[in-house]
Amino acid sequence: MLQVNAIEKYYGSKNNVTKALDRISFHVAEGEFIAIMGASGSGKTTLLNCISTIDTVSAGHILLNGEDISELPPARLARFRREKLGFVFQDFNLLDTLTVEENIGLALTINHVNPHLVRDKVQDVSMRLGIDDILSKFPYQISGGQKQRAACARAMVAGQSLILADEPTGALDSRASKNLLEIMSKMHQEMHATILMVTHDAYSAGYATRVLFLKDGRLFNELLRGARSRSVFYHEILDVLGLLGGDISDVS
Secondary structure, eight states: OEEEEEEEEEEEETTEEEEEEEEEEEEEOTTOEEEEEOSTTSSHHHHHHHHTTSSOOSEEEEEETTEEGGGOOHHHHHHHHHHHEEEEOTTOOOOTTSOHHHHHTHHHHHTTOOHHHHHHHHHHHHHHTTOTTSTTSOGGGSOHHHHHHHHHHHHHTTOOSEEEEESTTTTSOHHHHHHHHHHHHHHHHTTOOOEEEEOSOHHHHTTSSEEEEEETTEEEEEEEOTTOOHHHHHHHHHHHHHHHOSSGGGOO
16 A cells, blocks of 8 residues: 655755655555654654655655655645545644534545535444544533544544554553554554554554664664564564664653
8 A cells, every 4th residue: 555665855954964764665555553663863753744745755755555645746735635644643633613523524525525425424434433422512522532533533534545643642641542542453453444653652552563663764673463462562562672772761
């Protein structure tokens, strides 16, 4: 589904250039749940920003379902994000002036999808995530856990090819973090979502099926979970993070 081919990213001026990404290549198959880890400054958020088209690569190519997104003209980028990419944010980013139903279906509405079809799609994904009984409420009327589910429903409602999450548990307490990870795991296992998640947290990464480790803008290592338990996988992730060095104190 996703092909990242020898991408590079440079920042700065001619006399002061920083290489944030250094010829990174990997493929993501449909239905994978991949975590990207690394110390601060390793390039993990830059990588996600390039895949999400928020930033552009300096060299190399990124293909999603065969389409080279690194060469999309600016006029097509916004529509591409709405139709192909789903986002799960730290703080949910729900609009308080819209109902839960309107928040979930917002991208479809912007794309002028038939209102009846929008309603059907919102109802379907909401039932799968157990929030179909709160669609008429506003975000300030629902719990944090319900907001998490609404945000995940919004990320999936249009049948987006790829779900992107940048430190989705970063602003949450341990209970809320676990709830969100369980929701994302359900999206992956039962709804067959393809997820790419940046995280510094080994516990969060343990929910993934594969973990990519970055160091100094390069792909340092990767781990496949296979049939191993999440607990065993978690400790293997910690072992690799110990080799990476850096802000390991951030790992919980």
